[in-house]
Amino acid sequence: MRNTMPKLVLGRLSSSLLTLFLVSLVIFAITSLLPGDTAQQILGQFATPEQVAALRVELGLDQPALLRYWHWLSGFATGDLGMSASNGMAVSQLMNDRLPNSLLLAAITTAISVPVALLMGLVAAMRRGGNVDRVLNIVTLSMVAVPEFLVATIAVLIFAVHLGWLPALSYVSTVDNLGDFVRIYAMPVLTLCCVLIAQMARMTRAALIDQLDSAYIEMARLKGVPPMRRVLRHALPNAVGPIANAVALSLSYLLGGVIIVETIFNYPGIASLMVDAVSNRDLALVQACAMLFCGAYLILVMVADLCAILSNPRLRNR
């Protein structure tokens, strides 16, 4: 029994790696289906065919696709991800500058939303069918379906236009004190939190209710264990795995949400870098950013799976 666990984790890890490899194939295939395009694009419409041909040689576009794929893929190991076509800087340099900002935004959002969502899920599950649960259900169900830019728009209207507490849609790059810090991060974090909390709370509630419906909770109830203790001591420990799974899966939402939020608030993160790269059709940068996002997504999904597997003996022994 003991040694099935490492085997399972290793199996899951290698399957994620295989998927990441296949994902890289898909991304490379999509962005390289038109091999002549990149050179043409950098030089513009009026370039002579000779110029285009010369640049293609320089960029290595005259090599066969498989070879280019290999160079690109091995670039991730060496950190050489090519040059950005729009401003001539190294892709890895550009990403290095922006990544910490995005990670900070994600970290703050996570730190705020996880406790709130868990609490909401817990309360809703305990008061199942009651008024609190009903209201939370409708609120979270609505929040899940709301586009980020609506939340952002409303936040700006309230906090910037009407109350005047925060600057509207502008990024201040100097952080001198805590006040500045809060002013910069309040609205992006709030916007991201709204959808994230709703989703996480729903999944937490479902995971807990799954436990509360089981026979041992009924047994505890019949023995006269008070409701609080029943949930916290009996159900919660058994729901930790599914809840961890829910948290990790919900966090993968951040990868999509951050794209809109960074753009709307002019936040200098990796997602707004990618959006700019897409607008400029800067393919090397787009490829690298896409791989980063897909990698992060796969890691979160894998962590979610592992939480589910490790916490459930039935799955563990399968």
Place this chain on the structure above:
Amino acid sequence: MSETHAMPHRRPGLSPHQASRRRMSQGSRLPIATPARRNKPRLKLTRWIGLSVFGAWVLIAIFGPLFSPYPMGAFVSDEIYGGMSAAHWLGTDYMGRDMLSRILTGARYTVGLAVVAALLSSLVGAGFGMLTVLLPRWLEEGIRRIFDTLISIPSKMMALVMVSAFGTSIPLLIIAAVLSYAPGAFRISHSLATNLATLEYVQVARTRGEGRFYIAAVEIMPNMIQSVLTDMGMRFVFIVLLLSGMSFLGLGVQPPAADLGSLVRENIGGLSQGALAVIAPALAIGTLTIGANLLIDSLSNSRGSQKE
């Protein structure tokens, strides 16, 4: 209707008797706070809210442009970011165009594109999901691997990568949405079909020598169509969010055409003065997706409680 047609429809739902026996074996529940009973009025309420809001948007998408007071692209006012007035019910946009007319047409783009993309996703996903069950093992594994890979690319990433490579256009946006959302539909219908394929009446049809397409269309499909349709509704919501997000980034529907996301983007400059031209289209998307989500949730909930 022949016997083979009538039989499968009844199969998967348990009879009330079976269902209660199954519940008993899981430990009986006392009548207090039985969720199905308590939730009944709420389910009805969310369903009616969802249905009326979502239905209204569908009607607007179909008939709205007929009633639009001005042509979509006409410059009708000297005032930019104008507020509500008798001439312009939803104000004017950043170029003095009538916002109501633009939203009525924009809704048609948003709803129309999402409906087409959701239909295609479900068609592709559910079609493969059913057929792979009947294909040889290696082919089934191969197709599953492809869909598993596609599902590992977040939808916005897929759309962004495709737009960066090919430039944006309406067919491309639809293809990107289908590539992102067909895999999910495939997963669900595949697991449903795998269960259905083990049932006796499918085995009987196989023994009878029926072809793969016959089995998929006549024996399996009618029994999973309801789940597939609910799933399609969810995909519709996701696709509305994806496509309006892309338009909001300026990478979706391009001018002179505009969906609701593009309308928000165009007028974002008016946000600092609280212009109606930003708020109205953003609220339009919000109500559309919330309405659809409430409706779908109440439909799938009531199906669940029927099964219990």
